[in-house]
Amino acid sequence: MQRAKKYTLEQVAALLPWPDDLANKYSRGKLTLIAGCADYPGAACLAAVASQRMGAGYTEVACSPESVAAVRAASPSLVVRAWDELAAYAQLDPDERGSIAGSPAAVQAAPASSDGRAGVYRACRSGRPVHAAPRPKALGPVAPRHPLAFLVGSGFDAADPLSAQLTCTVLEGAAAAVLVDGGGLDALTSPEGRLLLRRRFIDGLPTVITPHAGEAARLAAPLALPTDDPAQLALLLSQAYGVTAMVKGPVTYISDGETIVRMSDGTSALAKAGTGDVLAGMAAALLAQGLTPVDACVLASALHARAARAAAKRLTSICVTAEDVVAAIPEAIASLS
Numbered sequence: 168m169q170r171a172k173k174y175t176l177e178q179v180a181a182l183l184p185w186p187d188d189l190a191n192k193y194s195r196g197k198l199t200l201i202a203g204c205a206d207y208p209g210a211a212c213l214a215a216v217a218s219q220r221m222g223a224g225y226t227e228v229a230c231s232p233e234s235v236a237a238v239r240a241a242s243p244s245l246v247v248r249a250w251d252e253l254a255a256y257a258q259l260d261p262d263e264r265g266s267i268a269g270s271p272a273a274v275q276a277a278p279a280s281s282d283g284r285a286g287v288y289r290a291c292r293s294g295r296p297v298h299a300a301p302r303p304k305a306l307g308p309v310a311p312r313h314p315l316a317f318l319v320g321s322g323f324d325a326a327d328p329l330s331a332q333l334t335c336t337v338l339e340g341a342a343a344a345v346l347v348d349g350g351g352l353d354a355l356t357s358p359e360g361r362l363l364l365r366r367r368f369i370d371g372l373p374t375v376i377t378p379h380a381g382e383a384a385r386l387a388a389p390l391a392l393p394t395d396d397p398a399q400l401a402l403l404l405s406q407a408y409g410v411t412a413m414v415k416g417p418v419t420y421i422s423d424g425e426t427i428v429r430m431s432d433g434t435s436a437l438a439k440a441g442t443g444d445v446l447a448g449m450a451a452a453l454l455a456q457g458l459t460p461v462d463a464c465v466l467a468s469a470l471h472a473r474a475a476r477a478a479a480k481r482l483t484s485i486c487v488t489a490e491d492v493v494a495a496i497p498e499a500i501a502s503l504s
């Protein structure tokens with residue numbers, strides 16, 4: 168059985184993405200979140216403001232139309248749109264969208280954006296009716312000048328078929344790192360989800376999953392993976408799905424299929440709804456800033472734990488909320504520097 172390793176404080180601190188003097192908002196990384204269904208706008212708000220605090224230069228949210236006002240109200244510096252066009256595209260039959268087994272070379276051959284910052288809507292905003300929407304070769308520029316990443320699934324309702332459709336559309340179209348969280352995770356067990364993950368793995372496109380114990384068990388079940396040891400589960404999920412897996416809990420384990428990292432600095436103050444959405448936004452923001460999947464998960468998890476401890480010191484471990492964890496991210500960063 169493989170042993171888990173721990174990072175030293177110095178190793179974690181060395182991962183902090185300090186901006187250089189000539190940075191601009193695009194060079195600091197753009198994160199696009201596809202998150203927040205009508206019932207869970209809060210998850211999109213929490214993940215998005217956590218991304219901003221975690222240093223992403225540009226945070227864009229595509230959420231359900233019902234959630235737009237709430238997400239806009241969460242922070243005026245977020246760029247927020249309804250996911251209507253993307254959702255309409257996702258609902259097309261895969262045959263109409265184009266074969267999901269299409270050649271990766273075709274994706275690479277798509278013309279690069281001239282301004283290097285086309286967003287999630289470019290392919291869907293041609294003014295054509297939805298049934299004639301072109302296949303989005305890539306969500307965002309194919310050859311980005313600046314780092315970018317996508318987060319999909321926080322605040323999705325796993326029971327709604329649209330959740331799986333949106334998740335697969337992002338996995339298919341994003342020529343960049345994708346983090347799958349919350350109600351998007353169940354989509355990965357379907358034949359289409361498995362195929363898309365395999366294709367991303369072969370193409371060298373990083374995918375990160377961030378399940379809690381219940382979600383990890385649902386990912387393990389169809390493959391009959393043992394769930395009794397969370398460290399081994401992180402390793403096995405990573406290997407089986409071709410992703411970097413961060414299995415969350417009182418102790419969190421991160422695996423890229425070769426190594427396992429143990430993160431044990433958390434606190435029960437984190438056992439509250441929404442703290443997982445905060446962690447997803449932090450890790451995805453670090454992916455958008457160019458950290459490797461394991462480094463992004465390690466740094467996000469370490470800062471998440473430190474932020475919760477700092478908040479609990481002031482507010483007690485009874486009172487800390489997910490919003491308090493976001494507010495304490497700056498203290499967590501300062502404590503490492």
Ligand SMILES: NC(=O)C1=CN([C@@H]2O[C@H](COP(=O)(O)OP(=O)(O)OC[C@H]3O[C@@H](n4cnc5c(N)ncnc54)[C@H](OP(=O)(O)O)[C@@H]3O)[C@@H](O)[C@H]2O)[C@@H](O)CC1
Nearest residue numbers: 207208209210320321322323349350379380381440441444
């Ligand atoms: N403010 C918002 O908008 C918020 C929105 N949110 C969004 O809601 C969506 C659904 O996410 P969810 O986690 O609430 O539900 P779901 O994935 O169905 O799992 C629940 C079942 O799993 C099991 N379970 C076992 N171990 C577990 C563990 N360690 N932690 C948790 N569960 C564990 C347990 O079943 P049991 O073991 O009791 O049978 C439990 O009944 C998702 O998109 C998320 O982003 C939330 O983040 C909250 C704030």
Ligand SMILES: Nc1ncnc2c1ncn2[C@@H]1O[C@H](COP(=O)(O)OP(=O)(O)O)[C@@H](O)[C@H]1O
Nearest residue numbers: 379415416417433434437438440441442443444
């Ligand atoms: N007892 C605990 N000790 C330390 N960390 C915890 C504890 N309980 C939960 N957490 C952390 O809180 C977060 C909860 O995530 P998750 O269950 O996905 O919440 P949500 O879906 O409500 O956002 C995870 O990062 C997990 O590691």
